[in-house]
Amino acid sequence: MNTVTGSVMVGATSVMSVPMNELDASATHFVEAAVTLLVANPRRILERGVRIEDVVHASDSSTATFFRKFSTKADFLDTVVEHLSRTPLPTDVHETVRTHVTDSGASIRTTVTALVAQYFPAIVDRTSTTESLLDHVFSGPSSPTLASNYRARDQAVLDAFEALFDPDGGAFRRPFTARSFAVTVNAIIDGFRIRSQVDAASVSADVMSDAVLAFLGAVVDTSGHHQHLDDVMGEVGVPVEDRPLPRDPRAAIVTAARDEFGKRGYFMTRMDDVADIAGVPRAACKTLFPTKPSVIVAALQNRVDRLRESVADDQLLGLDELAILRHHMLRCAQLASDEIEFMDALLVAVAHDTYGEPEGLISIKEKLNLPAIIAPVIARGQDSGIFRKSSSPVDLAAGITNTLLMRCFTRRQNSPQDNANFVAELLLDGLGAH
Template sequence: MAHDLQEVLQKSFVETNGDPRQTIRAVCAWDFEQVRQDPATILQLATLVLARDHRGAMKMLRQAYAAYDEAGIQAYQAILARWGATLRAPFTAELMAVTLTALVEGLAIRHLADPEAVPNHLFGNAVIALIGSVVDTGQNHEHIDDVITPLADEIMLTYEVARIDSLPEDPRSAIIAAARAEFAARGYFATTLAHISIRAGVPLSVLKQLFPSKALIVVKALRPQFDELRSKIDDDLALLVAPAVIVKRHLGRLASFAVCNQDFVEAFLMLVAHETATSPEIAVEVRRELDLPSVMTPAIKLGQEHGVFVSTIEAYELSAALTNSLLLRCFTRRDDDAATHAEFIHATCLHGLLSRTNHATPM
């Protein structure tokens, strides 16, 4: 099927002079006819209804759908590459394949029962509508919700005045929770204060009074956990815990901080990196409020003074290297847990700081 679909796609590109609308309609017409006439369409429905508890039958059904999806993935990736486009989150080529496979099969089955309700061109028109929403030709890393942002904003303006009288009981917490959800769905840069306002149920004017910028939301969201990290280090220092032990404990806490606050920590890293070049004053303020390397610095400095850490590099710079390495690993290996992240950095990075028994050579 994959080979046939690719051939139909290529032929359609030529016959329609590259017009994406006609290409999609031609491919969809072919696909709809294939599914409508394929005896397997009814067989698969019967299997799902009558043999859902039969492991062998369901395994074969899943394999069949996987083959359909793979054919679709190859076709959609080819189309996107030709158009120089991407898909709006949360859609991927895989999710598109599943969606369109389910859509064409559902329409084909409905057509068999009620042809007048499902004309042959309906699938093509539905895909055109879906593609128009899902495909991002500007490669702006947009979210599917952005398609109706103008409509949503207009509707929300209608309720702006009324909402002032029905604010959430704790608007700050509502805003922070909404920001977390929006950053997770769109990413930090694609999220606007208006997006957060709508999700939080807080008028934009009120939100700006509480949080004039996205950066401030990130700072306020992470500040309590940041203060806790510093407090625990201070306790360890006061209790005369060995510097190497303090650093190892802190790496574990920092990894948990990053994993549990993934969306905000990622936003923090991105805004610091970006704002350093575009708005240095914001970057300086954020770094001052959330100076993560400074938390571990006293322990490393103490270790240097006692000969536990042999590096002569400034303690803050060493702390920054360990902190940045750990945070980077948390966001490039998202399937690992916090303990794994911390242990890896401890084993590979911190080991180079430890004094050797027989020869302590300055780094």
């Protein structure tokens, strides 16, 4: 605690000695008096500190009573800071929102407007806002109480979101997630709250509800199309057909497809969108790449060819079959890491029976046949007695490849080396203890 001219300032860090919920009425009265003084004239407190005699006078009590309740000034000020952190946790948010949804006839705009109007006076209340700001200053950036309060507020926003969009459902446009959505909504509320204290005329319930609705409209997708945030800007800008044709249209299309696969996934990516982003006329794009699988093949063909050449080189160098498989697994894991977007799309395209693109799927299975690269190696290992002959080389090669890729897809946080070693130990060494 800092002292100024015999007064005690509220410190930034402190340890509670008496929990607020254990204070009696007299002690609570002292604390509330101190908070009232802080809120009423923060500048005076900055100049003179929190004077105990002022607190006693405001409480209409005595110094003797004060020190019977608090052994030291520091204990008292710790309790004052803890009082500032009191934020009632939201309750029955879901039920409250659902009631408004029902009353509004399921209108999102009417519901949000009614909710903001209901809570607006409390949001911009000068006393509670000042207490909140003082809490941020005095408690410090690492305050567990502040962090807990924000988590509770974020959860309240998510509860409101769930109630607002039931039963039709709504998804967040990427890259927004539930967490970033809740944080942003609370940031919007906090911004209006602070602005209202210095410019009340510019902050109204209508302005706040319009801001929240605009954010919901941009971030929440109710179409079921798994959209990206970029989609809301789709109509803005110069038509891409007016741009000059890229010097290398094929490369431009592959680059655009990588971005779209990464944002939307395989099924929701449209080749027309890829063409527009690449700056290639749609008809020309369809000529170069008739289907999505054809783009995947173009993007991965060279990498798969290098895998095949690397296995051939290992054989020329005289490596045994086990070493060749281990090397191949590491190279495949590195490919999955380097080409996440296209490898994800490859997995989906092969795993699902896409009737509309039979030629594309045939092309993928022929040109990007990863198991076929190691099937001959496994066959030689079976002939030499290194590998069991209980299954065909083709089935074993497919099992090894699928297991490795699934490991890479589900353990992206691991390095390619770690994923390759895990699968190699599991499939080549087995589960038995040696």
